[in-house]
Amino acid sequence: MASSFRDLARLFNGVSLIANEFAKRSLPATTDDFQTLIKKTLLSATDLTGLTKGNLRQFPNSPPSANPTPHRADAASSSVVFFTDGNPSQSESTPTTTTTPPIINDDGVTYSPSDAYHRLASDANVCAAEEEKSEVVTSSETVNRGVSGEVAPLPPLRKRRPRERKVPATPFSRALGFAGLGAGLAWGTFQESAKRLAFGTPISQGNQSALSPFLSEKNAERLALALCRMRGAALKIGQMLSIQDESLVPAPILAALEIVRQGADVMPKSQLNEVLDSELGPGWSSKLISFDYEPIAAASIGQVHQAVMKDGMQVAMKIQYPGVADSIDSDIDNVKLLLNYTNLIPKGLYLDRAIKVAKEELSRECDYRLEAANQKRFRDLLAGIDGFYVPIVVDAISSRRVLTTELVYGITIDKVASLNQETRNHIGKKLLELTLMELFVFRFMQTDPNWGNFLFDEATKTINLIDFGAARDYPKVFVDDYLRMVLACANGDSDGVIEMSRRLGFLSGMESDVMLDAHVQAGFIVGLPFSRSGGFDFRSNNITQSISHLGATMVKHRLTPPPDEAYSLHRKLSGAFLACIKIGAVVPCRELLLEVYKHYKFGDVNDILSTDSVSA
Numbered sequence: 001m002a003s004s005f006r007d008l009a010r011l012f013n014g015v016s017l018i019a020n021e022f023a024k025r026s027l028p029a030t031t032d033d034f035q036t037l038i039k040k041t042l043l044s045a046t047d048l049t050g051l052t053k054g055n056l057r058q059f060p061n062s063p064p065s066a067n068p069t070p071h072r073a074d075a076a077s078s079s080v081v082f083f084t085d086g087n088p089s090q091s092e093s094t095p096t097t098t099t100t101p102p103i104i105n106d107d108g109v110t111y112s113p114s115d116a117y118h119r120l121a122s123d124a125n126v127c128a129a130e131e132e133k134s135e136v137v138t139s140s141e142t143v144n145r146g147v148s149g150e151v152a153p154l155p156p157l158r159k160r161r162p163r164e165r166k167v168p169a170t171p172f173s174r175a176l177g178f179a180g181l182g183a184g185l186a187w188g189t190f191q192e193s194a195k196r197l198a199f200g201t202p203i204s205q206g207n208q209s210a211l212s213p214f215l216s217e218k219n220a221e222r223l224a225l226a227l228c229r230m231r232g233a234a235l236k237i238g239q240m241l242s243i244q245d246e247s248l249v250p251a252p253i254l255a256a257l258e259i260v261r262q263g264a265d266v267m268p269k270s271q272l273n274e275v276l277d278s279e280l281g282p283g284w285s286s287k288l289i290s291f292d293y294e295p296i297a298a299a300s301i302g303q304v305h306q307a308v309m310k311d312g313m314q315v316a317m318k319i320q321y322p323g324v325a326d327s328i329d330s331d332i333d334n335v336k337l338l339l340n341y342t343n344l345i346p347k348g349l350y351l352d353r354a355i356k357v358a359k360e361e362l363s364r365e366c367d368y369r370l371e372a373a374n375q376k377r378f379r380d381l382l383a384g385i386d387g388f389y390v391p392i393v394v395d396a397i398s399s400r401r402v403l404t405t406e407l408v409y410g411i412t413i414d415k416v417a418s419l420n421q422e423t424r425n426h427i428g429k430k431l432l433e434l435t436l437m438e439l440f441v442f443r444f445m446q447t448d449p450n451w452g453n454f455l456f457d458e459a460t461k462t463i464n465l466i467d468f469g470a471a472r473d474y475p476k477v478f479v480d481d482y483l484r485m486v487l488a489c490a491n492g493d494s495d496g497v498i499e500m501s502r503r504l505g506f507l508s509g510m511e512s513d514v515m516l517d518a519h520v521q522a523g524f525i526v527g528l529p530f531s532r533s534g535g536f537d538f539r540s541n542n543i544t545q546s547i548s549h550l551g552a553t554m555v556k557h558r559l560t561p562p563p564d565e566a567y568s569l570h571r572k573l574s575g576a577f578l579a580c581i582k583i584g585a586v587v588p589c590r591e592l593l594l595e596v597y598k599h600y601k602f603g604d605v606n607d608i609l610s611t612d613s614v615s616a
C-alpha cells in the first residue's frame with residue numbers, strides 16, 4: 001500500500017514537472033495573442049487528454065495500415081483527386097458549395113459536410129457517432145498469432161477506429177499533450193490502486209510491470225491512444241515496444257500496444273496540403289495524374305498516400321507530420337520524465353544512454369533525404385539477389401519531409417501465419433539470410449524490424465522491403481568481433497563469449513561471476529538457433545522467455561552500458577527472431593551462418609585469439 005502511494009506521489013511530481021515545462025514554453029505565446037492561445041489550449045487540452053475523440057474516419061474496409069492494399073486509385077474512390085495540367089479536374093472531390101451549415105471539427109477546422117473527404121456528419125455516421133463513445137473496439141475475429149502455426153482462438157483483438165486529428169505541431173501543444181497524458185495516467189494509477197486496495201492485487205506473471213498499478217490495462221490503453229494522437233517520437237517508442245513477445249510484456253499491455261501498431265490518427269486535409277505545398281511547392285500536383293487523400297497508412301512520423309505519376313507509375317508518398325522533427329528531443333524528454341516518475345525503469349538499463357541513441361536515430365529518420373539515399377543504396381546492394389525487392393525512389397517528388405517511392409504490394413510478416421508451413425519456412429529463412437547479409441556482408445543494416453516493413457508477395461515469392469529511415473553502417477572491427485561472438489555463442493564456447501564481449505564493450509572486465517554467468521547463458525540462448533544443423537524450429541523454443549529471466553540479473557549486475565552499435569543491432573536481431581517465432585518457421589540457421597562465415601574476410605587475421613571457436 002505504502003509503495004502504491006509512493007508511486008502515485010512520484011507520478012504527480014512528474015506531472016507537475018511537465019506542467020512546469022509546459023508553462024515555461026507557453027510564456028512567449030501569451031504576449032502574442034491571448035485569446036487564440038486560450039482557444040488553442042482548450043482545444044488541445046480537451047483533444048489530447050481524450051475528452052474529445054477527433055473525427056471518426058470512414059474507411060471502405062479495414063484500418064489503413066492493417067494490410068497495405070493500396071489499390072484504390074479508381075474514380076469510384078471519392079478521396080482520389082485527378083489532376084489536369086496540375087489543376088484538380090472536375091471529377092475530383094474538393095469541397096463544393098453547399099447550403100448545409102458548415103461543421104467545425106475538434107481542431108477548429110471548418111468544412112462542408114458535402115466534402116467527400118470529411119463525410120463525417122452524414123446520416124450514415126449516426127451510428128458511428130454512437131460507437132464513438134468507445135475509441136477502441138474489440139474484434140471477435142479469430143486470429144492466428146500463435147507460434148504453433150495452427151489457427152487458434154485468441155483473446156479478442158483490440159482494434160482502433162481511425163480518427164482524423166490535427167497533429168499537435170508546436171512544442172507548446174505537444175508539452176500540453178504530455179501533461180494531459182500524465183494527468184490521465186495519474187488518475188488511472190489512483191483508480192487501480194483503489195481497486196487493488198478493495199479487491200486485492202491481481203496475480204502477477206513475475207513481471208515487474210504486471211505488479212505496478214501504473215501499468216494497468218486501462219492505463220496501457222490510455223497511453224496507446226495518447227501516442228496515436230501525439231504521433232512522432234513518442235509513438236515510435238510505443239511501436240518498438242509493441243513488437244515484443246508475450247513472454248516479455250504482459251498480454252493485456254501488449255494488446256493495448258497492438259493499438260499503436262495499427263496506426264496513428266490521420267492529419268486533416270488542410271494540414272496535409274500545407275506540408276505538400278511548403279515541401280514540394282504549390283505546383284506539386286503537376287507531376288501527378290491523381291492523388292488519394294485517404295492515406296494507406298498513418299505511421300509514427302508521417303502518413304502515406306497513394307498517387308499515380310504522369311508516366312503511369314503508381315507511387316507511395318510518405319508525408320511527414322508537421323512539427324515532429326523539431327520535437328524529438330522534447331518528446332523523448334517528456335516520455336523520460338513520465339517513466340522516471342513511475343519508478344518502473346531499473347538503473348541497469350542505462351536509460352540516459354539509450355535515450356541519447358534514440359534521439360540521434362530519430363533525428364536521422366526525420367530527414368527523408370537520408371532515407372532516400374539509404375533506400376537507393378539497398379536497392380543497389382540487393383539487385384540481383386533472389387527473393388528481395390527494393391522499390392524505386394522518385395527524386396522529383398521527394399524532399400526532406402516528403403518521400404515518394406514506387407508502390408509495392410504484399411502481406412505483412414505478422415499476417416503470413418495463415419500461409420502454409422513451407423511458405424512460412426521460406427519467409428523465415430529469407431529474413432534471417434537478409435539479416436546476416438546486412439550485418440556480415442554489407443556491414444550496412446536497416447535497423448527497424450517493424451513487421452510492416454516486409455511485404456511478402458506470394459505470387460513471386462519475393463519480400464518487398466520498405467522503410468529505410470533507420471539504417472546504419474557498422475565498423476569492420478566491430479563486425480569482425482561480433483561474428484566471432486556469434487560463433488562462440490553458437491558453439492557453446494563461454495571463454496570466447498566473454499573475450500569477444502569485452503572487446504566489443506559489452507563487459508568492462510570487472511563483472512562479478514553472477515553477471516558473467518548470466519551474460520554467457522544469455523549468449524548461448526541467442527546462439528541456440530545457430531547451434532545445430534538441420535533447421536531450428538522456432539515454434540519449439542521460447543528464446544525470448546528464457547532471455548527475460550536472465551535479463552533481470554544482467555540489468556542488476558551490469559557495470560557498463562552496451563556499445564552504441566548494439567542498440568539498433570539487437571533491436572533488429574531480436575526483431576528477426578521474433579518474426580520467425582511469430583510465423584512459426586523452421587529455419588536452417590546454422591547453415592546460413594556457416595555460409596556467411598565461409599566467405600567472410602576478417603580484417604585482423606594476425607590478432608591472437610585465445611579460443612578456437614572464434615578464430616578466423
Ligand SMILES: Nc1ncnc2c1ncn2[C@@H]1O[C@H](COP(=O)(O)OP(=O)(O)OP(=O)(O)O)[C@@H](O)[C@H]1O
Nearest residue numbers: 068297299300301302304316405406407408452467
Ligand atoms: N512503397 C510503398 N508501397 C506500399 N506501401 C507503402 C510503401 N511505403 C510505405 N507504405 C505503407 O506505409 C506504411 C508506413 O510507411 P513507412 O514504414 O515507410 O513509414 P514510417 O514513418 O517509417 O513508419 P514507422 O515509423 O511506423 O516504421 C508501411 O507500413 C506501408 O503500409
